[in-house]
Amino acid sequence: MARLPRPQAPARFRAIFPDLADWLESPWTGPPPFLTGQMFRLEEAVRDNRFVIRAELPGLDPENDIEVAVDGRVLTIRAERRQQDNGPYRSEFRYGSLARTVRLPARVDAEDVTARYDKGVLEVSVPVPVVKPGGIRIPVEDADAPPEQPPDQAG
Numbered sequence: 001m002a003r004l005p006r007p008q009a010p011a012r013f014r015a016i017f018p019d020l021a022d023w024l025e026s027p028w029t030g031p032p033p034f035l036t037g038q039m040f041r042l043e044e045a046v047r048d049n050r051f052v053i054r055a056e057l058p059g060l061d062p063e064n065d066i067e068v069a070v071d072g073r074v075l076t077i078r079a080e081r082r083q084q085d086n087g088p089y090r091s092e093f094r095y096g097s098l099a100r101t102v103r104l105p106a107r108v109d110a111e112d113v114t115a116r117y118d119k120g121v122l123e124v125s126v127p128v129p130v131v132k133p134g135g136i137r138i139p140v141e142d143a144d145a146p147p148e149q150p151p152d153q154a155g
Contacts, residue, residue: 040057040098042100044102049127049128051104051127053123053126054121054122055079055122055124056120057079057117057120058120059081059120065081067079069110070113072107073105074102075113077124078098078099079097081095081096108127113126
């Protein structure tokens with residue numbers, strides 16, 4: 001029995017959407033590159049009065065390839081994965097510069113921020129200031145309740 005050739009996208013479609021055409025014509029290996037782009041995944045949590053951001057950055061040298069910066073309430077993580085050689089004919093690895101910004105819950109001093117890289121995961125820890133409830137509690141009266149009589153006017 002003869003095998004039919006795999007269908008290929010028309011040349012015009014391929015010229016406009018080359019990544020989409022390649023993804024549609026290849027065996028499924030994960031999300032398409034045009035959706036994931038040059039991004040890395042993050043987790044955000046509050047632990048022990050600290051705002052913790054974890055970033056998946058496997059295969060990087062933390063001293064040369066990763067930069068963490070704080071400016072007011074914005075934390076920026078930059079990373080760069082460099083291709084070491086001309087390598088294999090086909091590669092699904094992503095090379096280039098990556099960056100993500102995270103809005104912090106409060107303004108912080110960069111001196112108080114710590115960053116640690118372990119087994120491909122960058123963990124940035126930012127102190128969360130203790131929020132003291134401010135203002136005065138205002139009682140809310142019920143509009144349907146009968147008005148209270150002062151005690152000295154009761155008969």
